[in-house]
Amino acid sequence: MSEMKKIKNLKEFSTSADRFEGANLLCPGCAHSIIVREILNATNDDLILSASTGCLEVCTAVYPYTSWDASWIHIGFENGSTAVAGAEAMYKALKRKGRLKQPDREPKFVSFAGDGASYDIGFQWISGCFERGHNIMHVVLDNEVYANTGGQRSSSTPIGSSTTTAPAGRVSYGEKQNKKDMLAIMAAHGAPYVAQVAPNKWKDMIKKIQHGFAVEGPVFINAMSACTTEWKFLPEDTIAISDLATDSLVFPLYEIIDGTKLNITYRPKNVIPVKDYLGAQGRFKHLFKPENKHVLDEWQKRVDEKWEYLQRREEAGV
Amino acid sequence: MIDNGWDEFEIGAMLRSFDGAVKDIATTLQEDRPYSKNNSFTASVADWRIEKPVFNKDYCIDCQFCWIYCPDISIISRDKKMVGIDYDHCKGCAICVEVCPTNPKSLLMFEEKMDEDEALAGWPEKENKEK
Numbered sequence A: 001m002s003e004m005k006k007i008k009n010l011k012e013f014s015t016s017a018d019r020f021e022g023a024n025l026l027c028p029g030c031a032h033s034i035i036v037r038e039i040l041n042a043t044n045d046d047l048i049l050s051a052s053t054g055c056l057e058v059c060t061a062v063y064p065y066t067s068w069d070a071s072w073i074h075i076g077f078e079n080g081s082t083a084v085a086g087a088e089a090m091y092k093a094l095k096r097k098g099r100l101k102q103p104d105r106e107p108k109f110v111s112f113a114g115d116g117a118s119y120d121i122g123f124q125w126i127s128g129c130f131e132r133g134h135n136i137m138h139v140v141l142d143n144e145v146y147a148n149t150g151g152q153r154s155s156s157t158p159i160g161s162s163t164t165t166a167p168a169g170r171v172s173y174g175e176k177q178n179k180k181d182m183l184a185i186m187a188a189h190g191a192p193y194v195a196q197v198a199p200n201k202w203k204d205m206i207k208k209i210q211h212g213f214a215v216e217g218p219v220f221i222n223a224m225s226a227c228t229t230e231w232k233f234l235p236e237d238t239i240a241i242s243d244l245a246t247d248s249l250v251f252p253l254y255e256i257i258d259g260t261k262l263n264i265t266y267r268p269k270n271v272i273p274v275k276d277y278l279g280a281q282g283r284f285k286h287l288f289k290p291e292n293k294h295v296l297d298e299w300q301k302r303v304d305e306k307w308e309y310l311q312r313r314e315e316a317g318v
Numbered sequence B: 001m002i003d004n005g006w007d008e009f010e011i012g013a014m015l016r017s018f019d020g021a022v023k024d025i026a027t028t029l030q031e032d033r034p035y036s037k038n039n040s041f042t043a044s045v046a047d048w049r050i051e052k053p054v055f056n057k058d059y060c061i062d063c064q065f066c067w068i069y070c071p072d073i074s075i076i077s078r079d080k081k082m083v084g085i086d087y088d089h090c091k092g093c094a095i096c097v098e099v100c101p102t103n104p105k106s107l108l109m110f111e112e113k114m115d116e117d118e119a120l121a122g123w124p125e126k127e128n129k130e131k
């Protein structure tokens, strides 16, 4: 086993040498890169990475530039997970045959993909990787929309959000379906570790990522990625919006070990109303019209029920 | 290679992040890396900015909030100290200013053309926070 990087506090963490580079073309204030930096900096091991089509991939590999100081592959929208799983399978085979050039180095295999690429279009590929038990980490950069193609709804888009394919207007309050519970689905694969993370809670993030790197088998990480362009807030507010999301429990931070054991990893001291989170973003603006009050009420009710459920699961230890 | 258009290079051509080998990239700081012309590190997005952050080290407590939350690897921290801003890669999002906890802030946004010394000379005083 390679040694885990010691990160006692933020000062120590800030001595990391980033392996993700600037002058990429992500929007100013994009949370995708904050998440990627936190994850890559959580280890000093070699990295074998993939990115499925989406903002992260499109903005970090524009000819003639790369923004990655690591082995990196892109194939298509749907198959970043299998690309990295293939590399991992090859690594294992070479190791077994004693043909690794640097056998003492144990690379980490990470696949980055958007919610569109994970919840929808790449879902069967991810499911296959997890069923086969590859030693990989799949990270969803969850901005709840197909951002790179202009804001179409995905099965991660939450209820009431206005998207280009589910626009709010005179007859509609926007997205009608509720967000798919991917963590539950991936836990049901019996994965050794699945977790939800948020970039504003960097310590919780590092702990989970390091745990994910340490376990044997497929790891699923759902990372909340506040999108200034599609969620419609000012770029400077990315961290403030993320705080509203975790403190309103819209994005509860928790982990599920070995498919069953659930732990809540962040309990806000003051839980804030869901409408404070929704009201800070243009995509939910229309929900504050009197005729849409029932959607606001439903939002709060769903968040409360989910939090109740998570607490009961944690208590029961199942 | 960089001078060739995307449809001009041969199939199987390689573009590398570095010119030559880097022994242990995770422990090699940016200033010690042999970046190639194909690494976006050698490019600039300075012209994206309308406003730029200016750093005033007099008030900085080296908390590193700006370092961790900068999306663009543009806060330069060395030996646990905040040293300055990388103006080639900063896109002017102002996240660093928002997360800076000091009073007055150690980072503030100014018009891109503002002279840095002038910005520092006119730095605001400590604000009395209303209860």
Ligand SMILES: Cc1ncc(C[n+]2csc(CCOP(=O)(O)OP(=O)(O)O)c2C)c(N)n1
Pocket: A053, A054, A055, A056, A076, A077, A078, A113, A114, A115, A116, A117, A118, A121, A141, A143, A145, A146, A147, A148, A149, A154
């Ligand atoms: C098979 C296929 N279908 C559609 C597209 C077009 N496409 C490119 S990126 C993208 C949206 C990606 O959304 P998501 O995965 O959520 O990532 P984000 O851009 O939001 O980070 C789409 C639809 C494609 N490249 N390939």
Ligand code: SF4
Pocket: A025, A026, A027, A029, A030, A031, A032, A055, A059, A143, A147, A148, A226, A227, A228, A229, A230
């Ligand atoms: S559209 Fe959203 S996810 Fe895509 S680069 Fe911009 S801020 Fe990031």
Ligand code: SF4
Pocket: A029, B053, B069, B070, B071, B072, B073, B074, B075, B085, B089, B090, B091, B092, B093, B094, B095, B096, B097
């Ligand atoms: S303005 Fe944005 S890109 Fe520039 S240093 Fe601050 S956080 Fe980084």
Ligand code: SF4
Pocket: B059, B060, B061, B062, B063, B064, B065, B066, B067, B082, B096, B099, B100, B101, B102, B106, B107
């Ligand atoms: S956030 Fe402010 S106080 Fe903290 S290191 Fe950056 S400039 Fe210094």
Ligand SMILES: [Mg+2]
Pocket: A114, A115, A116, A141, A142, A143, A144, A145, A146, A147
């Ligand atoms: Mg998306």
